[in-house]
Amino acid sequence: MAKKGELVSYRPDIKVVDCTLRDGGLVNNFFFDDDFVKNLYMANVAAGVEYMEFGYKASKEIFDVNEFGKWKFCDEQDIRDIVGDNDTDMKIAVMADVGRTDYKKDIIPKKDSVIDMVRIATYVNTIPAAIEMIDYCADMGYETTINVMAISTASENDLDIALELLSKSKVNVIYLVDSYGSMYPEQIRRYAEKYTEIAEANGKSVGIHAHNNQQLAFANTIEACAYGVSFLDATISGLGRGAGNCYMELLLGFLRNPRYSLNPILKFIQNRILPLKKAGVVWGCDVQYMLTGQQNQHPRSAIAFTADEREDYVRFYQSVLDRE
């Protein structure tokens, strides 16, 4: 496999994507106050992050607006209340799940929106619907990414066909997603090679979105990066559902591009993340997430174990093994 770049210089094609609000919203149902979001926005701009994902464009027909904070829906005006016209060089992203977004209603033409990029999340079995959304959003003027989830339980043959179809779509970035935090660096390298080969042949980039169930989110992200992946997702302090995500502060400390600055992120941790932790918001590596990750399972049972404040790991492990 061909390695790209080394540790002393930097690759200008690399883009850092902050997903703190979107993945973090899965922890607290998107109930962040505006002050938190404004501070996060300013921290990301100051840190040199290239994209900030605000949340989901979820269907208000499917999800009750009273049960979720506003970043589940990302109304145009709510984003503008934070960023104004976003007169910065950081771009704004939102995520749209296949089958859970009224995209023909809620995605307005890019010329009327402060959003720059729509990230479409799909499973391998909903690729045609995903491509319809991609092409719709691209035609509206947006940059697009496709995040193919749960590939560790999909058949590799299906995945190959999915990548082939996506490579012919209008998507800009194809994401390698380790939904269950089950992948090891040597697997990431193999997938990174597969994804970059087909993406580059079709003028597209590849991204990585890693989870920390086995303490490998950062390692997998920089391994993917070393093998040609250029869009790197992270969240501050790994904020995200269950074991959380790749830590932004680890990633920026690794990257050598002088555009990045760690200080604004440290300040945000000090002023905003610590209070969140002290208020009882729980995320991050723990035994239960490791066990579901090792068994290549969705972390939902581990999340329930955490919510119930259980500590009987031995029994939980048996239940994880019984699942299969």
Add this chain to the structure above:
Amino acid sequence: MAKKGELVSYRPDIKVVDCTLRDGGLVNNFFFDDDFVKNLYMANVAAGVEYMEFGYKASKEIFDVNEFGKWKFCDEQDIRDIVGDNDTDMKIAVMADVGRTDYKKDIIPKKDSVIDMVRIATYVNTIPAAIEMIDYCADMGYETTINVMAISTASENDLDIALELLSKSKVNVIYLVDSYGSMYPEQIRRYAEKYTEIAEANGKSVGIHAHNNQQLAFANTIEACAYGVSFLDATISGLGRGAGNCYMELLLGFLRNPRYSLNPILKFIQNRILPLKKAGVVWGCDVQYMLTGQQNQHPRSAIAFTADEREDYVRFYQSVLDRE
């Protein structure tokens, strides 16, 4: 670089070394009660771990026996009180620091000892003294390892000479040690190649001892393993000074050899590690250790920051940068 093994089968040359007591002792000055140690011993035996390191053979001339628990000194009788004659297939190891061990007095002939392996810790600038200790212990009948510490701040030329000298000694295993948790997987692979090449040419094995300052201890351990390193150090729940070590439970979950069992380790976490945490013993990844790791520094300033219960990361970062 040549990869060894893959994810489905296993390499029988791999040996897992539990360092929970030794690295963990750096957190609580080796004050573990006998019940904890006995449980740990039984858990390691049941889990299939090949070596258990009990602690240091530290000089009682240099260190005050009243200031440290007994595993700082590892008297023969103290080990025997836990393991009897150790009628198991797990071997017993102790560590001896160059210049801090009265080895000619405290290391007795192997035929009179329940200890199987002496692990000698050195810096690059004390290699001749280390070799004297290695050869002494080997002549007494022990297996030996050499752990060359702080190589990330040593000159590569000096390291090459050190490895050359060690390769001609009686040592069995040469350890790649990431003392500051500053190394990235691609650096680990490069060092692993260097170490294994010279070790294998001289009939020796290579080990890895990683720290978790940048959440890379496990990733670096399995990367080293994939490139031929066979002695893998870990501690349960990463127990160890500062950011701690490679997690045993992650490592055993990764290895495919059916001799390993995760259950005894989970039981130990449930019954012994959780109470330790609740009693206020602090270790594990945190921002301050990440910062010293990123800057390739000894974590002592981060350990002091933790002890002072400080949270002013921005100011601490500036002091870390000022160090150089």
